[in-house]
Amino acid sequence: MSDVGTLIRHWRRARGLSQLALSAESVVSLRHLSFIETGRASPSRAMVLKLAEVLDVPLRERNSLLLAAGFAPVYRESALDVPEMAAIRAALDAILTHQEPYPALVMDREWNIRRTNAAAARFFGFLQAGHDTAAPGPPNVLRRMFHPDGVRRYVRNWPDVSEALVRRVRREAVGGLADERAQSILREVLAYPGVPASLKSLDATVPTLPVVPIEYARDGREFDYFSTVTTLGTAQDITLQELRIECFFPANEETRRLAYALAESAAS
Incomplete structure (x- = not known):
């Protein structure tokens, strides 16, 4: 079986499609699709891109498919701070600012925190105030939530939140280098002290609650x-497609009041 055939079969199965279903959705003959997956036929560049589009393969992995088929990658990966990204940065900052006085952050596919608004810095600074230690490495949502020196100690419903996060990581990480890194970080945080071993065997396909609130508590x-969680629509750059904008909203009036109180305290 050819490399590209193996990858196409992987993504087809990851999306829960039979060969017949993929054949119908992509308007490709079942025989030709079978030949591609088994390596008996070599797909054209257009065919690779067509199948990747139908399978909703992330841009990073579309490049991998093209390389496996013998073609040059077509999607670029730009740094977020280059001049060409000025309009995107402005849009992200507008979303983050609009979320005030509630926390909001931008993270990548590996759960690294790329940008935050002032409310997020203010809120998590309040939780971590007085502590000399913190989660290791660059700011990362998973490390922050699971490490004993992160915010874990202040999350009242941490068992529910941790379970929801594990399921989400495993559900979203279905293939490719970025997903392998996310899975690696997940394995790292599941090995932290105090993390239940049962989280390692969670089934990502089991339905969860529509919304899992995060209940923080400190100093009364x-x-x-x-x-x-919001993504950028029709992104054609790997960096942009992998960005996730997470905005937090108060679940009750008391949280709304405290968020405004934190903002007023910081302003004064």
Whole structure:
């Protein structure tokens, strides 16, 4: 079986499609699709891109498919701070600023935190105030939530939140280098002290609650948030497609009041 055939079969199965279903959705004959997957036929560049589009393969992995088929990659990966990204940075900053006084952050596919608004810095600074230690490495959502020196100690419903996060990582990470790195970070955090061994065997396909709130508490103050995750539409750059914008919203009036109080305290 050819490398590209193996990858196409991997993504087809990851998307829960039979050969017949993929054949129908991509308008490719079942016989030709079978030959591609088994290496008896070599797909054209257009065919690789067509199948990748139908399978909703991330741009980074579309480049891998093209390379495996003997073609040059077509999608670039740009640094977020280059001049060409000025409009994107402005859009991200507008979203983050609009979320004030509630936390919001931008993370990549490996759960590294790329940007935050002032509310996020203020809130997590409040949680970590007085501690000389923190989660290791660059800012990362998973490390921050699972490490004993992160915010874990202030999350009242940490068992529910940790379980939801593990399921989410495993559900989203279905292939490719970025997903392998996310899975590697997940294995790292599951080995932290105090993390239940049962989290290692969670089934990502089991349905979860529609929304899992995060209940923080410190110094007599309780913040109950739920979050939404937004992506950039029609992104044609790997960096942009992999960005996730997570915005936190108050689940009750008390959290709303405390968020405004933190903002007013910082302003004064």
